[in-house]
Amino acid sequence: MPVTKKSPAGKTGRPPKVPGEKPTRDKIFDAAVDLFSEKGYDRTTVRDIARAAGITESAVYRHYTGKESILDAIFEYMEARVYSPLPPLPDSGNAESSIFRDLLEGLPRYIISEPVLVKIIRILFMEMPHNGNIRDYMKREYVERADDYTEALFQKQIDDNKIRSCDPRVLAEVFNSFRFTWLFRNFIIDYGKTPDVRAMEEELWPHIEFFEKLFVP
Template sequence: MIMTVKQAARKTGRPAKVPGDKSTKEKIFDAAIELFAERGYDGVSVRDIARAVGLTEGAVYKHFASKDEILDSIFAYVEGRIYPQAREDVPSGTLEGGLDAMVEALSLEEILASVPKFMLADQNLARITRIMLIELYHNEKIGDYFRRELMERPIDETEVLFTKLLERGKIRPCDPRAVATMFISYMVSWYFQTFILNYGRQDFDRIERETVAQIRLFAEMFKPDGERSS
């Protein structure tokens, strides 16, 4: 099934894209992310966001009922980017049948490599991570979301992926939970190094080379015995 632009926007939390210039709602969304990343969520008002976009507060409220609703849309956007089955920008046909279709269509290396690939293509994720870190211990809602959706859920979702790969004989016998924890631990370290510690001075060519090598090594470790390189 092909989603409409409107449906995709609801799915990811990001305002619908239009040909050419960004929509007003998308400009508000992007401006809020930039301001929250600079000053923290509590340090930014709806008036500040409106000024950044050249609007009145009333115009902002036509698109978002409150600043909290903007935050909810940011949460939904992150979810849509991190969890592949919720994304609208995957190649046609790849995920139309959900996780089962992805497991059937792609190799372990292709599945794992898709995660850092789309993260590198989305600089908003770095800004949003900064927001989360600034507000982690100041804003209970953001703190709960960070722990639940960015630390606990990735392991749960990846465990399901490895369980399906194991059932189809596409990886060697293993504990899916342990393997999921190992992979997500690597991704958390990779993400922190790439988007937080080295923010603004990333060497993306080097990052890509090193990431490909790490993913390839991880995939090789868990290939079925008959498929592993000698």
């Protein structure tokens, strides 16, 4: 049983927080993401997470009901980032933009800027085949919703005469299939390698130009 620390006044209670220290809930989240990405979701226990976060199991349960609720928090974290505009690149102000550049150009830098995203991408891809909850989430958010979202973007572009008339649903499915494949190749097949943002950006340019030549008037 953990020893309860005393405050300077002699009262018992939880140790005082260190200024700037990460909240316990965030520590648990980060520890779980690290373990899920390396050991796998099924092979990680709440005890493992508590040990990695430097807390007790009971402390984990004060913030999450269990592994499933941590997984739900991971889903929420990703959703908040996937369906938000990518930040513009520092040197992109003078370039003629297109919807394809907007959706692809800043992708490598955005993902690499948040290392936890790389780990979560690995969790989702690696756990999807044998975890029905993750598989349903991936289908719902990164297939069905992603295609709906991108189709609406492309339809607006067609209405504004910014891309040529075409079937926006088919274009959305083709475009998102490419993005899915790019993520898999760079963050699953090449997982563990030191990411080279510049090389990733250069790799994307021929694909951006391909879409622009076909669809930008």
